[in-house]
Amino acid sequence: MPSSNHEIDPPDNGANESALSPVIAASKRIPKRRRNARACDRCHRNACKCSPGIEGRTCSRCKNQGVACTYSRPAKRRGPPPRRSLNGDNDMISPPSPRKPQRSESSAAAHAGLPATSRDTEPDNECIRVSTPRLSTSNFYPAYEDEIRHETIEALLKVFFHASYPLRPYFHWPSYVAQVMHRQYQTDWGVFIVTMAVCSLGAIRLCDGAPMGSDPHPLRSEAVDLFSKCFAAAVKAMPSESISCPDYYPLMKAKSILASACIQNGDLKRAYALLGDYNSLCVTSGFHVEANWPTSLTQIQREERRRFFWGVYQQEQYLANNAGFVSRQRDAKVTVQYPVEVYDDEDITETGIRLRTEQISFLRGFNYCTDLYRILEHMDGGVRGRQQVSSEELGGAVASFLYRLRPSKEMATECLQLITRLHEDLPEDLKSVKVMTGDPQVDRNGYIAYNILITTQTLKLLLVGTERPSVHMRCAIASELLDELSAIPMEFFHASSTVSLHHMAQNRREVLLLV
Structure with a gap:
């Protein structure tokens, strides 16, 4: 709540005003300036000074922004929060230990307390x-x-x-x-x-x-x-x-x-x-x-x-x-x-964007990976939907009906063709992993190219398993993955994140299943 320098009335000690000196008695009759009752909802949420801070009058900040100045939140007790809230058990945080064979499954949600407040539909x-x-x-x-x-x-x-x-x-x-x-x-x-x-x-x-x-x-x-x-x-x-x-x-x-x-x-x-x-x-x-x-x-x-x-x-x-x-x-x-x-x-500026058509943006590869994961989400749902269940089992009748709503098995071939076409449209710098230079502006293309390679092959291996392609197609995809992995500079394997390593382990397992 915004602070105020206004004086707060002292408590009445029950003394008779007539017994006080004339100066004190006169000062007691003068209305004292009181602190603002409380800030409006918007200023309270943003910890900003609210002026004038009087319910029923629009404050200067809300007026400048052209938004409603409201006081709808419930009034709360002034002063510091109870000591128990600040020093309770929730303050004991146990961070995860890096790379231990056995990890505690305790939750990471032991956090400091926070009183409930309402969320504005359009926050500042x-x-x-x-x-x-x-x-x-x-x-x-x-x-x-x-x-x-x-x-x-x-x-x-x-x-x-x-x-x-x-x-x-x-x-x-x-x-x-x-x-x-x-x-x-x-x-x-x-x-x-x-x-x-x-x-x-x-x-x-x-x-x-x-x-x-x-x-x-x-x-x-x-x-x-x-x-x-x-x-x-x-x-x-x-x-x-x-x-x-x-x-x-x-x-x-x-x-x-x-x-x-x-x-x-x-x-x-x-x-x-x-x-x-x-x-x-x-x-x-x-x-x-x-x-x-x-x-x-x-x-x-x-x-x-x-x-x-x-x-x-x-x-x-x-x-x-x-x-x-x-x-x-x-x-x-x-x-x-x-x-x-x-x-x-x-x-990117506050008001506009400048595009350099002659330069390659690593975000081109970032968006391509988003495309792949969107396809992966839909195709993975289709694969799981084909897990047949007996109509005599509980929920079996509905499962059989939903199975007919899934994409046909021929959809996998169309997806493979789409992925191939999208990959061919990528710039060369995003299709091959080059040696690291130490320059973040240059090496980021290599990180993205590495992620594209692993994610693309993950999706291809999933799609191959959705239908019954020829043995030649299975071997071709497995061979393509191995060839591309062998062409990656060794330093990128050292620099790769755990996410990429998990991808590689998953792909290796799928390759073994294919061949």
């Missing part, structure tokens, strides 16, 4: 700020300030940008780096949890041996410890109930990046749980429908959200296909456009 996106004192970054960052220094954060951001950003381009990088350079993570809750999540992913990639230009990297020996500290810092600052958080966008982003870190660490169950929190926020906020996004978004914010949404969609489908989980995102329910294929984030 001028800045990401906290809405309650307990969400203030000052409650969290000082505990890690000596261990996670600003220089360490900068170094881990560079690791993320080099090794993870090509597959997780969730940021307009110049804007995000500017936030970190100005140390907004020290005062802004949303920037804090996202930055800690980014650092945890950068640390685990460094721990797994992601090559950097200045190897041996100065933080490589500390990577395991930094991963645990950054992960714990992000989780501890999150509310125990995700849907009660009004600043849902940074929370969604932090949850999904932490899920990526868990996948990299081999903790697929925790990754699936974190993505479950993301999906809950996505559905309750209507994030999967672009028309629900605030109309005040700049071009940068809109493009960033498009990248973010489809990147998490790819991650969800990957877990469903390779880890045996159930996908909670359906392409049929989504109305979000693909991100624009710019060469560099500098080409």
